[in-house]
Amino acid sequence: MYQLLIMTKKDLHRKRPRTEIPEPTLRRLPRYLHFLQGIWEQGQMNISAPAIARELNYDPTQIVKDLSYTGAVGKPRVGYVTYELIRIIEDFLSLNTKSEAILVGAGNLGSALLSYDNLSGFGIKIIAAFDVAPTKVGTQIGNVSVMHVSRLNELVTRLKVEIGILTTPARIAQEAVDIMVDAKIKAIWNFTPTFLQVPDSVVVQNTSMYANVAILLQRLKELKNKQYGQI
Amino acid sequence: MYQLLIMTKKDLHRKRPRTEIPEPTLRRLPRYLHFLQGIWEQGQMNISAPAIARELNYDPTQIVKDLSYTGAVGKPRVGYVTYELIRIIEDFLSLNTKSEAILVGAGNLGSALLSYDNLSGFGIKIIAAFDVAPTKVGTQIGNVSVMHVSRLNELVTRLKVEIGILTTPARIAQEAVDIMVDAKIKAIWNFTPTFLQVPDSVVVQNTSMYANVAILLQRLKELKNKQYGQI
DNA sequence: TTTTATTAAAGAAAAATATCTTTAATAAAA
């Protein structure tokens, strides 16, 4: 992911100590949050790390470590204050400050995200969509206007949008990214299976349906092998 | 993920050596595949691991290791035969044998997946969808019929469907999963933020939009800190 | 042919991550 030629990964980590949250932790935090919201609705005022661990089938110390990244501190014999912990995690994940984003590629997946209400539920608000198809341009999908890509730069620059969601066909993904980077987009959520070329000043998060299917099918295969193997 | 009480993870791995493909590998394989399809279309007959590594910014030996899991072997000084490698990876990921799946929850995200043509492009074919809303039941979304959940068990059992896609609201996710498990679904692709309780004989693949947004926003935050921090 | 450069493959080392262990704090019970 890092495009380093001279620096090794070791050097990189020496340069910025403790600033980078481990990705596994970031993947678990939303899960904790959802669980906490559930028990909060049921009126549970406090929760301990071991209790969370039991419910979610995790290691208790892992939960303590993950939570410590957010700055949350618990009390011995009591645990964490449920609503405080929820607020701390939400703040930490920037889920409260709705970041504005634009979307490029209003095809199947793009339209889905545009009309997917829940998207606003996790810190991102799509304020505009872009496409090239005349059938799409000028329409509204889920309260968001679809404009021609030629207007991307002007709008993004003017409104200082930092996040771009990429849902174009893979074929033209890099082209779309170049336009985004040109308009000073700083973070790209990539739903295409393309490996994007971007400068170091831009972060890319890949959400590959392919990868998820691959893992699911593989685990299913392994499960079957295991069962037949046991006899 | 494994619900073991007496066995430790160590024991587990001792029991099935070399059967479990590392998840990072499974995440990278589809990326290699996409890249290979690209160069194949451009008429490139052979490709070496170091060449792939240069293009995708990976470590060359990591690519060799990942590919060796699929059984692919390359020739020194030539590399791999492009089309053979594509076929081997596709076979390995079961992308050629379209597995049949059902979908539960025909809301925003569910409808999106139903009308998302590409889904069939990666080894899964949704043959039926289920919901409870009278406005949904009886309709067709992307050539797939939406039926009432009460018909799930009969249909899944009769057609021996093994894969279930979960796109219900989080609130009723576990309920829906119980129905799926009851109907002998063996693999669940979970798009809800819920932690699902399933028996050991069922595999779950979580695709959490929340987690992806969390990672993206965090990396963006870190990027800004880094830039301001440098001055 | 013989040499040379390039490569896959296998094994070792390093880094990242998860799990286990110990310690200190503290609320609840005696």
Add this chain to the structure above:
DNA sequence: TTTTATTAAAGATATTTTTCTTTAATAAAA
């Protein structure tokens, strides 16, 4: 009050994953 059980936090260990190193193979060039 004093004791006890439970807990968070910190540190140590183990595991997993990635990266580095070495070796052997072989196609292309001399």
